Amino acid sequence: MADPILRPQGFRPIISARERARAEIVAALRVTVSKPNSTLVGAAIGTGMAAQAASRGGADFILALNAGRLRSMGAPSIFSLLALRNSNDFVLDFARSEILPLAKVPVFFGASAFNPRCSIETELERIANAGFGAIVNFPTSIFLDGRFRADIEAAGLGFQRELDMLRAAQQRGMATLAYVRTVTEAQQAAHAGVDIINLNLGWNVGGTVGSRAGLSLAQAAEYAKIAFRHIRTISEETLCVLEGGPIVSPDQMYEVSAVSKADGYVGGSTIDRVPLEASMEQITSAFKSVGTLQRRIDELERQLEHVQREYAIVGRSPSIQQIKQRIEKLAASPLPVLITGEVGTGKKLLARAIHEAARRVGSKLISASTANASGETLFGSAAGEGGRKILGLLQYQPNATLLIENVEGLCVDAQERLVEVIETGVYRRLDDNERGRFEGRLIVTSTRSLAELGSSGQLIASLESRLAPGHVFLPNLRDRLEDLPLLAEHFLQALRKDRRSRKLSVDHSAYRVLMTYGWPGNIRELRSVLETAAIRCEGDRVKAEHLPPLDEADAPRPHLGEERDWIIDALHRHRFRRGETARYLGISRKTLYNKMRFYGLPLQPRKNA
Numbered sequence: 001m002a003d004p005i006l007r008p009q010g011f012r013p014i015i016s017a018r019e020r021a022r023a024e025i026v027a028a029l030r031v032t033v034s035k036p037n038s039t040l041v042g043a044a045i046g047t048g049m050a051a052q053a054a055s056r057g058g059a060d061f062i063l064a065l066n067a068g069r070l071r072s073m074g075a076p077s078i079f080s081l082l083a084l085r086n087s088n089d090f091v092l093d094f095a096r097s098e099i100l101p102l103a104k105v106p107v108f109f110g111a112s113a114f115n116p117r118c119s120i121e122t123e124l125e126r127i128a129n130a131g132f133g134a135i136v137n138f139p140t141s142i143f144l145d146g147r148f149r150a151d152i153e154a155a156g157l158g159f160q161r162e163l164d165m166l167r168a169a170q171q172r173g174m175a176t177l178a179y180v181r182t183v184t185e186a187q188q189a190a191h192a193g194v195d196i197i198n199l200n201l202g203w204n205v206g207g208t209v210g211s212r213a214g215l216s217l218a219q220a221a222e223y224a225k226i227a228f229r230h231i232r233t234i235s236e237e238t239l240c241v242l243e244g245g246p247i248v249s250p251d252q253m254y255e256v257s258a259v260s261k262a263d264g265y266v267g268g269s270t271i272d273r274v275p276l277e278a279s280m281e282q283i284t285s286a287f288k289s290v291g292t293l294q295r296r297i298d299e300l301e302r303q304l305e306h307v308q309r310e311y312a313i314v315g316r317s318p319s320i321q322q323i324k325q326r327i328e329k330l331a332a333s334p335l336p337v338l339i340t341g342e343v344g345t346g347k348k349l350l351a352r353a354i355h356e357a358a359r360r361v362g363s364k365l366i367s368a369s370t371a372n373a374s375g376e377t378l379f380g381s382a383a384g385e386g387g388r389k390i391l392g393l394l395q396y397q398p399n400a401t402l403l404i405e406n407v408e409g410l411c412v413d414a415q416e417r418l419v420e421v422i423e424t425g426v427y428r429r430l431d432d433n434e435r436g437r438f439e440g441r442l443i444v445t446s447t448r449s450l451a452e453l454g455s456s457g458q459l460i461a462s463l464e465s466r467l468a469p470g471h472v473f474l475p476n477l478r479d480r481l482e483d484l485p486l487l488a489e490h491f492l493q494a495l496r497k498d499r500r501s502r503k504l505s506v507d508h509s510a511y512r513v514l515m516t517y518g519w520p521g522n523i524r525e526l527r528s529v530l531e532t533a534a535i536r537c538e539g540d541r542v543k544a545e546h547l548p549p550l551d552e553a554d555a556p557r558p559h560l561g562e563e564r565d566w567i568i569d570a571l572h573r574h575r576f577r578r579g580e581t582a583r584y585l586g587i588s589r590k591t592l593y594n595k596m597r598f599y600g601l602p603l604q605p606r607k608n609a
Helices: 019-036 048-057 066-072 076-082 087-102 120-129 146-154 160-172 181-190 217-234 250-259 273-288 289-314 320-332 347-358 412-424 450-455 460-470 481-500 508-514 522-534 560-573 578-585 589-598
Strands: 040-045 059-062 107-111 134-137 173-182 196-200 239-243 266-267 339-340 365-368 401-404 427-428 435-437 441-446 472-474
Touching: 019 040, 019 173, 019 239, 040 048, 040 066, 040 239, 048 059, 048 087, 059 087, 066 076, 066 087, 087 107, 087 120, 120 160, 134 160, 146 273, 160 173, 160 181, 173 181, 181 196, 181 217, 196 217, 217 239, 217 250, 239 250, 250 266, 273 589, 320 347, 320 472, 339 347, 339 450, 339 460, 347 365, 347 401, 412 427, 412 441, 412 460, 435 460, 450 460, 460 472, 481 508, 508 522, 560 578, 560 589, 578 589
Parallel strands: 040 059, 040 266, 059 107, 107 134, 134 173, 173 196, 196 239, 239 266, 339 441, 339 472, 365 401, 401 441
Antiparallel strands: 427 435
């Protein structure tokens, strides 16, 4: 039958302020649900701090519950059912003063309907006057079972009374959320017209006071799916959310929600108690073990330094492995160190590795030349050029690691003074012999062997004997060619880092040339050759054609058997295509042809009989 009352165009029914508040709360939550990949999240808490944190974290609504307050006091959520005090008074005390002022989202007041002496209307009036625009039935009889539950229901103080409270709240314009555990309770709540139905799957597992899981995630998902289907059959507008049981993490919530088609999730202990316990445990443990942790960090840093030092002294040959082991021993010893080796073998690099391995606090590595044979640079002088006093490095850096290059260049007097420093830690300035103390470390280098230094008289006997225990010999590159590929890779990587250039690698054709060269300039020359090749190379592989000319007079003669094997291997790799094989070996096609004839190699692969 048509409405007999004529309404003017644009007529809007009059809605009270409270009804408008409820409509706005529910509409906002539905908008959130309607967004793609969006989930409602409610935080069931009991302190202002938790409310503020949950709001900042993106909670869509808050449940102010006595269980949340009890959890903050160290009690489990189940204590909320105990008759400790008037629950509504308890929640009003903290929720009004702490949660409402701090929460930036709707707050549902956890109201109890258990008390037969309290009128529902009176309680709702108190709650509304305190500023709450939404309500939830908590603590609730759904957590009770057996005879106790039956007696509560028979007395009219059970779930039906809670639904009556929610209906009355709606009539006052308050948004409503109903806790349910069974499909029957869910259907009853849907018929009551509540705005949100929260299917509780049991007390939460996890933490120190969590319950045992009654349902698996799969079982929880199927159960919720059935319950929500019944709810939506009755009311499509009702929002369906989950809480409790086996769900203790976001991924578990997503897993259950995806199957059950839940609109959201309510977290209680999973939002406040469990994370707080874990966080406090971790932080307390960190304070307790900070000393141990710092020592562990220091140890890891030392290991990292060790790795860096190993990388600086590149190679896996037996001689280099022995040197790496020697570095650690020398670093831990106060002995002066003598490093010998040809030009370009990496003596200064080894000196730095020993210095860094020693980890002398505040110590620097200072390099000193012996261009002035008198040792003026080291010891200083009372009557330098123009009559001015000259400050020596031993005085200027008394705690440093002093690297003296080409020690044989010092005159006899300077060498004697150096012996005195080694033996007593005292140096004497030139000209006036003024004394000072040196507490640093001495490392000296020479391009001559220790035997040559002694036999030639370039080192006085006393200095030779003092340096001999800490002697390290760096082998020539030609004597450790097995390290050349690693060195080449190291230099190209360093070049890429220094110049921000592209990544380069060495082609086999280039390796054939590099491995048959004598390297009079050692690893310093290798680096120079690779830098030149990198400039010439336009691709990502350094080939033989990119290498600068190398003096073949310095190339060692390879063993004939080895060269023959190289050529045979290369021919088979390239199916006897002589052009490709020659490029691979880094030689001309004519040279390859001549070598094949010299070694009696077939020009074509032999066919199988």
